[in-house]
Amino acid sequence: MAVLKGKTAVVTGGSRGIGRAIVERLARDGAEVVFNYASSADAAAAVVAGVEEAGGTAHALRVDLAEPGAAQELMDAAQERLGALDILVNNAxxxxxxxxxxxxxDATFDRVMAVNAKAAFVTVRHAARHMRDGGRIINISTLNTVRPAPGSAPYASSKGAVEQLTLVASQELGPRGITVNSVSPGATDTELLRGTNSEEVLDMVVGMTPLRRLGEPADVADVVGFLAGPDARWVTGANIRAGGGIA
Known part of the structure; x- marks a missing residue:
């Protein structure tokens, strides 16, 4: 069912992994989707081609959110392409x-915060100014905000900021019928996860997970799809932990 037919969406970081799955899910549900990518042009083109082959509509924009002013550039370009905004997913x-x-x-901290926290703030600010009433904002966070790990301070701090942004925005935008929620994935089977962890570590994570497997990008995208759709109209200011039972 095309429950998002006639809706428009912006997804940050949509060329790979969870972001790609989110683009595909929203497009499958009928939304016209704009997403950005930083450098993987071939991967972005593959996402667009796959969406179009399945009967959907997606547009890829090359915008590196680590660059000053890039988040606003993305939102302005997306607004021009789409003409309106109904759904925003901060995944990058x-x-x-x-x-x-x-x-x-300092450079590492600043770059992580620029992409993970400031870009999310800028895109949510744009949505607060331009999103149509009844819209949806979904911010992707992480289980690291409740399960802190040594060595993850910049990343966990940036995602903690995103969760607080979610709570404040849900209060401010609620009167317009705009819901604002966050989703915290656990270990999800992506190139990034496998490129930064050994098989032994991944096996250990699976053993800690009640559902006894790694997450798949579609597992997270389906939660986002629910929050973006009409059935989630009474859910706002929530953080949904999509981690296979790890809490």
């Missing part, structure tokens, strides 16, 4: 190699 995020706080330099 950086997570550098883990390092103790004592060994984390």
């Amino acid at each position: 995020a950086l997570s550098f190699r883990t390092a103790p706080i004592a060994e984390t330099d």
Whole structure:
């Protein structure tokens, strides 16, 4: 069922992993989707081609959210392309190699915060000004905000900021019927996860997970699809932990 037919959506970081699955889910539900990518042009083109082959509509914009002013540039370009905004999904995020706080330099901290926290603030601000009443904002967070891990201070801090942004925005935008929620994925089987963790670590994570497997990008995208749709009209200011039971 095309429950999002006639709706428009912006997804940040939509060329790979969870972001790609979110673009595909929203497009399958009938939304016209704009997403950005930083450098993987071939991957972005593959997403657009796959969506179109399935009968949907998606547009890829090359915008690196780490650059000053890039988040506003993305939203302005998306607004021009779509003409209106109904759904915003903040998925783009950086997570550098883990390092103790004592060994984390300013440049690393600033870059992580720029993409993960400031870009989310700028896109939500744009939505607060331009989103149609009854819209949906979904911010992707992480289980690291409740399960802190040594070496993850910049990443966990940035996502903690995103969760607080979600709560404040839900209060401010609620009177317009706009819902604002966050989703906290657990270990999800993506190139990034496998590229930064050994098989032994992944096996350990599976053993800690009540559902005894890694998450799939579609597991998270389906939660986002629910929050973006009409059935989630009474859910706002929530953080849904999509981690297979790890809490």
